[in-house]
Amino acid sequence: MRRRPTDAQRQARAACWISCTLALVSLLLSGPVAHAVAGDAARGERAFQRCYSCHSVDPKDAAKLQGPNLFQIVGRPAGAASGFDYSDAMREKAAAGLTWDAATLDRYIADPEAVVPGTRMSVPPLRDEQERADLIAYLARPDANRR
Amino acid sequence: MRRLLAFAAVLAVLSGAAGAQDQKYYDLAKGDYPHDVAAGPSGEVWFAGQKAGIAGRLDPASGQIDRIPLGKNSAPHGVIVGPDGAPWFTDGGQNAIVRVDPATKEVKVWPLPPERMPYTNLNTAAFDGRGRIWFTGQNGIYGRLDPKSGDMQVWDAPKGRGAYGITGTPKGDIWFVSLAGNYLANVDLESGAATVYEPPTKDQGARRVWSDSRGRLWVSEWNSGNVSVYDPSAKSWKQWKLPGEKPRTYAVWVDPDDKIWLTEWTANAVVRFDPDTETFESFPSDRPNANVRQLLGRKGEAWIAESGTERIRLIRYASKTN
Numbered sequence: 001m002r003r004r005p006t007d008a009q010r011q012a013r014a015a016c017w018i019s020c021t022l023a024l025v026s027l028l029l030s031g032p033v034a035h036a037v038a039g040d041a042a043r044g045e046r047a048f049q050r051c052y053s054c055h056s057v058d059p060k061d062a063a064k065l066q067g068p069n070l071f072q073i074v075g076r077p078a079g080a081a082s083g084f085d086y087s088d089a090m091r092e093k094a095a096a097g098l099t100w101d102a103a104t105l106d107r108y109i110a111d112p113e114a115v116v117p118g119t120r121m122s123v124p125p126l127r128d129e130q131e132r133a134d135l136i137a138y139l140a141r142p143d144a145n146r147r
Numbered sequence: 148m149r150r151l152l153a154f155a156a157v158l159a160v161l162s163g164a165a166g167a168q169d170q171k172y173y174d175l176a177k178g179d180y181p182h183d184v185a186a187g188p189s190g191e192v193w194f195a196g197q198k199a200g201i202a203g204r205l206d207p208a209s210g211q212i213d214r215i216p217l218g219k220n221s222a223p224h225g226v227i228v229g230p231d232g233a234p235w236f237t238d239g240g241q242n243a244i245v246r247v248d249p250a251t252k253e254v255k256v257w258p259l260p261p262e263r264m265p266y267t268n269l270n271t272a273a274f275d276g277r278g279r280i281w282f283t284g285q286n287g288i289y290g291r292l293d294p295k296s297g298d299m300q301v302w303d304a305p306k307g308r309g310a311y312g313i314t315g316t317p318k319g320d321i322w323f324v325s326l327a328g329n330y331l332a333n334v335d336l337e338s339g340a341a342t343v344y345e346p347p348t349k350d351q352g353a354r355r356v357w358s359d360s361r362g363r364l365w366v367s368e369w370n371s372g373n374v375s376v377y378d379p380s381a382k383s384w385k386q387w388k389l390p391g392e393k394p395r396t397y398a399v400w401v402d403p404d405d406k407i408w409l410t411e412w413t414a415n416a417v418v419r420f421d422p423d424t425e426t427f428e429s430f431p432s433d434r435p436n437a438n439v440r441q442l443l444g445r446k447g448e449a450w451i452a453e454s455g456t457e458r459i460r461l462i463r464y465a466s467k468t469n
Contacts, residue, residue, distance in 0.1 A: 049266040053285030053308045053327070064350050064370065065308075065327055089436070111198075113180075118436035118455065120412075122182065124222030124239045125198050 037133040044138025047131050050123065057139070067121065074140040076100050078116075089118030102136050109135065172433070173205055173459040175212065181459060183225045183271070183441040184452040185234060187249065192450050193234040194459060195223035202226070202234060202247045202254075205459055215252050217245050225271035225441070230278065237269040237282050244272065244282060244292050244299075257292055263301055264288060270311050271355075275336055276319015283310035283323050291339060302339045305332060312355030312399075316362040324353035324366055331356065331366060331377055346375050347384050355441070359401045367399035367409055374399065374409055374420055389418060390427050398441045400449070404467050408449050410439035417442065417451055417462065430462055 048057070054067035061069065068081035079086045079094030086094070093116050098104065108115040109126050126132050175181060180198035187193055187204075194203040196214065200221030204213040217223060222240030229235050229246075236245040242265065243258040259267055267284030274280050279293045287308040290301035304310040309327025316322070321334045323341075329350055332341040346353060352370030359365060364377045368386075372394030375386035389396055395412040402408060407420040416431040417439065432439075438455030451460040 046265070049264070049286060050268070053268045053287075063327060064329075064352070066352075066369075113455075118438070120438070122197070122438075122440065122454065124224075127220075 037129050039130075039133035039135070039137025039140075041134070041137040041141040043131075044134035044136070044141075047126075047135040048138055050126060051135075054121075070139060072142075073100050074102060074105065074136065087118065087120045089116050089120075102140070105136050105139070106132050169463045170430075171207075171461045172453075173207075173210060173212075173461070175203065175457045175459065176214065177457060179203060179214070179457055180454055181452040181457065182223070182454055183443075184450045184459060185226045185228045185443050186445045186448065186450050187228050187234065188232045189249075191249070192459065193226050193228065193247075194452055195226040195236055197222050197224060197239075197454075200240060202236060202245075204234075204249075207461065213252075215247055215254065217241070217247075217254055218243075218256055221245075224269060227272055227274070227443075229274055229280065235272055235280055237272050239266075239269045242266055242269065244269075244280060246294070257294075257297065257299060259284075259290065259299065259301060267301075271313050273313045273315040273321060275315055275321050277336065279336075281313060281315075281321045281323075281334065283313050285310060285326070289313070289323055289334070289339075289341070300339055302341070304328070305330065305341055305343050311353070312357075312367075314356045314358050314364070316358040316364075317360060318362055320362070322356055322358070322364050324356045326352055326354050326369065329353060329370075331364060333379070344377055346377070346386070348373060348375070348386060351375070354397055355399050357399045357401045359405045359407075360403070361405075365399050365401055365407050367396040369395055369397060372396055372411075372413075374407060376422070387420065387425065390414075390429070398439060400443050402444060402449065402464075402466070403446045408442055408444070410442055410451070412438065417449065417460075419464075432456070432460070434458075 054065050055070045057070050059071040068084040078098035079090050109132050112119045112121045178198050179196040181194040182197040184194045192205040196203050202215040218241050220240040223236040223238045225237040226234050233249050234247050238245045243256045246255045267288050268286045270283040270285050272280050272282040279291050281291050283289045287304045288301050289304050289310050292299045306328035309325035311326040313323035324331050331344045334341050348371045351368040353366050354369040355367045357365050366375045372389050373386045389411050391414045393413050398410040400408045409418045411418050416429045419428045434456045436455040437453040440454050442451040444450050447466040449462045
């Protein structure tokens, strides 16, 4: 025989439901989450066309491009590409400990100014979460960085 | 050293000489991110709202701004006003050339052929003397669209990626520069073949280009911090370093008086160069990190897109032309 819940139990359940809902809404509003979507490195190579004019992933590429070489970028501290002349804005973020983990890269690709105000990087917004995940998967794949 | 100090003093006097009464800033909606700007024939000013995917139309008199969506995934980089008086956009997000009818606001889209390159990173455009629009794509292409027939041709740029600014001369010729390729190029208007002209400074980073009234090509050099000029009739180059420590010259526009307007990122300023006196005049922004990627204007008015502050800036200047 099931007992009817007391008023206190009903209030506790309602409080739990509200707090869980708020937590979910907060999560959804907190911006892109890199691991929410699994990336496909093969598709990411195609997505890299968005970056290609300013970045290389070939460590031997000697071309003087507008962006730093992205070889092994995932997990690397910001502003660490040897010999690249970073903006003051990026230097300041680097000094503050910015690191290109997957989640930070995801936010940066979605809106560079939001992560590094004053950055020189200007890129059409990559709004598609899946495409960003694919791109990061490509950048994280060791063999993709040795074309 | 004495010479340097004297030069610095002159520059300081000239800095901001236009005066606050000769300048105006227009705030845009947050997220519009004006990349390029162009002055229209009826006094209106158009801007490419890259992050918002819109064509912006500013009425300078009233300050009213119309925002016209250009399409799904739109992210316009460049805008120019064509001989038809309409704004034409190079839309990287749609990988297309886009025209907005200034009267009806109708949007017409000409996509690039996707089989060649699905994403070309379209940069800027210019009209030739035959009513055709030429464009560059930073991933290493340039192309031509005939709006009447819809015929579009796309070619590989010399040295691959980097094709950036493009301009038409008074005669109707087309020239473009390559930021990663470090060159200026002239195209054959029919065959599309590009002839490369290397500026004297190695790895200079030729970013944008504009023609003066005599058909000389003025180039803003990002890496070297120079402004350089190529004279096709004399086949000669000349260049000047912008003032200050480690200048970064981004954009160039030549006004109807043949004075050279540039944007310089280290000083966060618009800089005007007088080729006759070989002197620079600086107009710093009133806010940091203005990040001006392009400027364009008309007689007596320089219009400036501040991508970093999301504002359009106007500098009025005394023009000698009638």
